[in-house]
């Protein structure tokens with residue numbers, strides 16, 4: 001097997017007395033599109049937040065692009081190796097959040113250029129040129145000078161995707177990106193991801209409640225429960241012939257199978 005682009009080995013994570021991961025193992029290959037489905041509160045978002053180093057871990061090992069994300073100190077605490085290392089690791093990862101997290105006081109264009117200018121040191125001209133291309137990609141060229149509050153939820157989320165792409169990540173993390181949207185706005189956002197997936201130049205890790213989308217887009221679907229992958233496989237196998245009782249019960253509740 002080739003070197004995975006993401007690898008979790010024996011990862012431990014607690015919130016207070018609540019254990020989220022107790023020896024979690026997981027790997028994603030380069031350019032693979034993996035969907036994580038599963039019940040609420042099972043730790044799916046925590047998995048993505050740990051990868052973005054928005055959350056720490058209590059034990060184990062995480063490797064992104066061949067390098068360790070966290071290092072253990074003499075006292076057993078886990079920390080990113082250094083700010084420089086952290087920035088380098090984060091540069092590979094782009095995350096789109098459920099609630100958009102746009103800056104309301106900045107125009108759409110500024111939301112997209114802010115991080116590349118501040119973190120990557122791009123000139124305003126370079127960052128704006130890239131933002132214009134990305135706005136075209138997500139179909140929002142005419143909204144460059146609008147403010148987030150003047151956009152629909154679907155448009156806000158398309159800006160969220162453009163903003164994540166502006167950092168030129170090789171791995172895209174999508175955390176329930178359509179959950180906060182009215183149903184009629186879901187497809188315009190999923191279409192953007194469909195088009196990105198066709199290019200196959202990204203590794204994508206999606207947490208989603210859109211089962212039909214997970215089935216359509218993924219190379220692999222993982223059913224996740226209680227901090228563990230209970231069952232995984234090709235979308236067809238998981239959705240039409242799940243083996244585990246818990247997977248069957250979950251899909252039954254969702255899809256009425």
Ligand SMILES: Nc1ncnc2c1ncn2[C@@H]1O[C@H](COP(=O)(O)OP(=O)(O)OP(=O)(O)O)[C@@H](O)[C@H]1O
Pocket residue numbers: 015020038039040041042043044045046047
């Ligand atoms: N910062 C935090 N502090 C304390 N507990 C937390 C924190 N973040 C998450 N949790 C708890 O950890 C558990 C896993 O949460 P997580 O958001 O990862 O689940 P999820 O599978 O993504 O759920 P959902 O599908 O509802 O978003 C939940 O019980 C949640 O309440």
